[in-house]
Amino acid sequence: MKHHTVIDSPYGPLTLVADDGVLCGLYMTDQRHRPPEETFGSPDDTPFAEAEEQLAAYFAGGLKEFTVPLRPHGTPFQRRVWEQLTRIPYGETRTYGRLADTLGNPKASRAVGLANGRNPIGIIIPCHRVIGASGGLTGYGGGLERKQRLLDFERGASLF
Structure with missing residues (x-):
């Protein structure tokens, strides 16, 4: 089941998408190849706490390597x-x-x-x-x- 949330960043709003609680998407506004909104699932902040914390630390200059679990869909x-x-x-x-x-x-x-x-x-x-x-x-x-x-x-x- 997919869920999504939108967070603020120094680069504009970021849409985070999770598939069964695992991050599978991070999209910027006006991003090329951004999937349609209706594929992002229902709004829910729950699965994104770790990703949000790591992104905040990255943007603050304190995180150099992400460790959040990922599930990118592709070939x-x-x-x-x-x-x-x-x-x-x-x-x-x-x-x-x-x-x-x-x-x-x-x-x-x-x-x-x-x-x-x-x-x-x-x-x-x-x-x-x-x-x-x-x-x-x-x-x-x-x-x-x-x-x-x-x-x-x-x-x-x-x-x-």
């Missing part, structure tokens, strides 16, 4: 990519090509990019830490401005 390849995203250290970035190499398929950078763009649990699964081969920002479901702000924040810049 086996997408889940492999998302698992690799969780291994990118706080404040660091990786290229799509490097992620493809890590997955054992150096020619799969485009597929890695597509999977990255379908990440259903933004921020916690840090797809914002993936950049283009030239080192520049590339697409981000939450918008390039948010991506830059998240990267700047993790590199020590002020949120505001």
Whole structure:
């Protein structure tokens, strides 16, 4: 059974979605590939206490690695990519090509990019830490401005 809640963040409202009490979605407003609201289940704050605490600690600069249980829904390849995203250290970035190499398929950078763009649990699964081969920002479901702000924040810049 799915439930959802909306919390405030320095990046705007975040919609948290849980499937049987386990976080399966974290969506920003106007996010590309955001599922329709009616798929989020009924409103209920109960399953989100741990995720909310960890997100608050992250935004306060005191949490570098999330430990909240996750259940991202996707293809086996997408889940492999998302698992690799969780291994990118706080404040660091990786290229799509490097992620493809890590997955054992150096020619799969485009597929890695597509999977990255379908990440259903933004921020916690840090797809914002993936950049283009030239080192520049590339697409981000939450918008390039948010991506830059998240990267700047993790590199020590002020949120505001």
